[in-house]
Amino acid sequence: MSNVTDKACLFSKLINGADIEQIKSAVRPAAVAVPRPSFFKGYSDEVAALALPIIAYWTYSSIFHIMDVYKLAEGHRIHPTEEMLKKNRASLYEVVRDVILQHIIQTITGVLAFNLNVQEYTGFENAEIWDLRQKFPLLPAWFFYVAYWYLIPASRIFTAFVIIDTWQFTLHRLMHLSPFLYKHFHSRHHQLYVPYAYGALFNNPVEGLLLDTVGTGVASMIVNLSQRECMILYTFSTMKTVDDHCGYSFWFDPFQRLFPNNSIYHDIHHQHFGIKYNFSQPFFTFWDNLFGTRFTAIDSYTDKNGKITLKGYKKFLHDRTDKRRKIAKEYNMKFHEISGSEDEEDSPENPLNKNKVQKKNE
Known part of the structure; x- marks a missing residue:
């Protein structure tokens, strides 16, 4: 009985019963626009959207670093520790220093961008949902509520994923095709022959700005994400990038389970035999498949589902x-x-x- 009650409580948090009643009403709910309160008390949503990705980066990276230091998951390591220490040409100090620099540039860029944003408002949502329901009266009110608050935002964020992948694949491949761009910009990232979590954003500052900061910002502007949707996109993208460079492969890792582009897929690109392949990042692999740049020499080693274990x-x-x-x-x-x-x-x-x-x- 308690289990049923718990599920009901969870459902009530996802769907507000009072809002549903307003949407069901024959009278259009009042639409009174008021400034949207911040998600975190005392911090604006703009600040949260800038701070959360940085907090997530160092927190998530630190988890993998602890695994490295105390050898907590050696059976899941892609490369042995000795190989990482022997082959990587950048020190941990250089990596941390450059990532901090990128985060500073990222924050400054974000502040300048958010200064252009207008105040976001709330209080009109039920009226908009009510209007939608009038066009399709046979569908239940909860369907429009879920679509408005969850499905449509999720589709916008997913579209942003595709835009980010397109942006990063294009620039990433260009930096490999151009000897000048590779030598002066992208080669820095490839000093990490064996990737690890802290090095996910170890880049030349110009590359970091164009590839990661601007790319994600452009995606959020094209899709017209709200500030809270930006929080999700920026934080999720950051954690996904860290996971791609973590140096571990876990069957239970949601990032590695949900996306075909994972730590092994990207590790291949960091190896000298795969450096001209697997340019797609950070979510999908469709651009590599389309342009014939997916590393196929490993196909005979995949499992029965065609996945690289x-x-x-x-x-x-x-x-x-x-x-x-x-x-x-x-x-x-x-x-x-x-x-x-x-x-x-x-x-x-x-x-x-x-x-x-x-x-x-x-």
């Missing part, structure tokens, strides 16, 4: 390393000579590319 990815990495060691031994070369940088992989002098070059010449 941690076990499958580790087997792929092991088999790839084993293959390269055998080739190095066959050609009497040092292993690092055929497994280092992207340039070495693409070089026709590399014995791994010998067959490719021969076929191309034929």
